Amino acid sequence: MNAMKIVTGAGPVGWTVASQLAEAGEQVRVLTRSGSGPDHPRIEKMRVDVSDPQALRAAIVGADAVFHCIHGSKYNAEVWQRELPAAEQTMLAAAGEIGAVVVFPESLYSYNRPEDVMREDSPRTAGSGKRGVRTELLAARAASATPTVSVVASDFFGPQVRNAHAGERMVPTILAGKRVSVVASTNQPHSFTYVPDLAAAMAKAAATPALWNTIVHAPTTAALTQREMAVTFATAAGLPEPKVGAIPAWVVRGAGLVSKDMRDLSETLYQFERPFVMDSRESEKLLGLAPTPLPAAALETVEWWRGQA
16 A cells, blocks of 8 residues: 655645545545645544644654645745744654655745746745745755755646635636736736646655655746736636736835735735746656646636635
8 A cells, every 4th residue: 555645734735735646546644733624535634733743753654755735824034934944844854754755835936036937957045035935945955864855836826726816816806807906017927837737746756756855846837927817717717808907016015114914915026027937848857747738727727716606
């Protein structure tokens, strides 16, 4: 029998990873503080604080792979710095004791020159704020004796994805026939990663020792503008082309003077003011995977949102 697979966190990534593994016949244990996660005969949900070394060690016994999908309690650099490095070190230590590989979903924040096309060999040493935290996490994984794989994705979309530029800020608005407001620009190319493609890449990387201790890119379709993404969702929904406008970057930055949440958002405006494009073609060859065709991914996303209503 296959060894147990551990998934920490039940957000969109953890939920999708656990679901895909279970559907593939794996026994999966999902660890969260709340005991949440997808319902499936091959998924066991456990209430575990993964920052507790003793509880974590007991929960992962018998596993050969851990998919560490937790995120900070707030979208804030100080919170990330306080929570994420310690949690990852606890996980790496526990997984190392049982010989399990740890697979991480990763962002593009650490890339030095995001205005250039970001490839697997692009430098990842960006500093300060949330970008600096991600750089530190990658460095700590590289220094760990425990095998790891970091699977990089751009902004998410797909089933389970709510708090995202191509999530609740876009799809429900389109389904309601309302005007879509995006940040910074409607016409800059931007990569969007379909979460099921990220999950599939994480599972394949865990099962491919040749990819351990590397960084790979999740299969991601060609970059779209935010306007084009909105039109894609409308087309999938069988609706007319939506009206799309942009909230100017200076408005977001100005709001950040009085709002902490807007200040945190303004830190990543560079991703929408200029091209923000990742290239996953080399990783697709290594993984033997390809991105889901955009019309199919958009349709699955729209149908999931309609089910939420």
